[in-house]
Amino acid sequence: MSIGNIRKVETSELDQFRDHLLRLDKPARRSRFAHSVSDSYIEKYAALPLEIETVIHGCFVDDVLRGVSELRPIGGAWGDMAEVAFSVEPExxxxxxAxxxxxxVIQSARNRCITFLTLTCLAENHxxxxIAKKFDAQLKFEYGEVTGQILPQKLPAGSVAGKLHGEEVRHLTTILDLDAPRSRAGGGGAAAGRTGKKVA
Ligand SMILES: CC(C)(COP(=O)(O)OP(=O)(O)OC[C@H]1O[C@@H](n2cnc3c(N)ncnc32)[C@H](O)[C@@H]1OP(=O)(O)O)[C@@H](O)C(=O)NCCC(=O)NCCS
Known part of the structure; x- marks a missing residue:
């Protein structure tokens, strides 16, 4: 399968967004949402863009949405911080x-004057x-709880995730500082985790 047509996903195409997420298998769902999620969770989650402004870019193959990025403001309204998430079907x-x-995503964030993008993924999601490193992201390790709430901790330089204090690393939060001179222009965790909106 070759790379498809990458473009914005319209609100009228949210059923495609839902169907794409539903096609993710169990490990991919866990990677995407940082915990296991059911079909009913995904069905509710896929309707979030109707409530919280979300910029979704998608990769369409034969008119079927097979991969997405989600850009969403943190706190529910566009400010200087937003979060991003990605999912691409195995094929x-x-x-x-991605x-x-x-x-x-980075271009869309710049257009909205967003200066920080956060991306939360599991520590094992190399x-x-x-991908984040390709965009000169500063990677910051954080310890969290199973609920996905993140308790930031400052780690010594050169720390190896998973080895410090015997604690389990739950998430890796990537901070993309769009103001940083080394950040690349031109082209962009579990989104909805910090939007203030919870999916039941
Ligand atoms: C993570 C994910 C979005 C990546 O999508 P993708 O389209 O395959 O990613 P890309 O092809 O753009 O890039 C993958 C990169 O990882 C590299 N890679 C592959 N396996 C790797 C591994 N085990 N360790 C490190 N890097 C690896 C590839 O070589 C490639 O880098 P390169 O372009 O420098 O060669 C996709 O695997 C996915 O949907 N996973 C489930 C959901 C998820 O984890 N989302 C992220 C959290 S929100």
């Missing part, structure tokens, strides 16, 4: 789709971290 992975989507 399309490893072809640069990297391309990251570029689009692919996502690899």
């Amino acid at each position: 399309l992975q490893g072809k640069g789709v 990297t391309e989507l990251m570029g689009r 692919k996502m971290q690899r």
